[in-house]
Amino acid sequence: KKDFYTLIQEEFDITYDKTGKPFRMVTNYSNRKKKIINTEKPRKKEVYESERDFAKSVVMEIFYSSSKSTVSEIKIFKDKFPSVFKIMSYIKNECVELYTLLSHIEACCLLDCVALRFSKKYPDIPLWSIHDSLVTTENYLPLLKEEIERLLYDITTLKVNTKMEYW
Structure with missing residues (x-):
């Protein structure tokens, strides 16, 4: 039986490091809350223990990111699950903080x-x-x-x- 994360991971193009662990390059913030990017090293490598962990991290980013984000995984999610994306965007923009x-x-x-x-x-x-x-x-x-x-x-x-x- 597949759970949501193992289902969604099949939609992403996952890259693997030399040890076989999935990773992706993400924005390197010097202050994440204020969205200030580290100018010396704007991207950093984020390594995951499993494909499921990769997918879970991406889904959390999708849920907390702007609906106008240009992150490729967010675009994939938006195309594959447009209704879920629209509902999440509405909740984030009109209702309540998602973490709440x-x-x-x-x-x-x-x-x-x-x-x-x-x-x-x-x-x-x-x-x-x-x-x-x-x-x-x-x-x-x-x-x-x-x-x-x-x-x-x-x-x-x-x-x-x-x-x-x-x-």
Whole structure:
């Protein structure tokens, strides 16, 4: 089964370095927030561990870039998924900051969907939420991690990377 990132990566012309890792040349900002480009070295090489990581980085750039961007991958995305691009552009330009929207979606998926389904399936397992995390006792942690990843995949078709913390 392919998730969104593995599907979209097939649309991009991916270049590989000598070690076989995907990379792309990106703008090298000395101040990214103010969009000030480093004049001594305007481009830099960004290397990724996998094609999926490459695609994920490109998609995040698409979601946060101007709809008038000339980046080739953004043009490909716009041509391949015009409706999605138009909706994302509208949201960015007319509604709310994208990072705010995405954090609300993430919280909804994790807290309103995953936590609810987990607690219904395992009513005797202690479960708490702290900010954007789910917490349980140490002996149930592997089960919670597995269920979070499975349920988020069921909801989004995205393979998520979860991190366990022990306190």
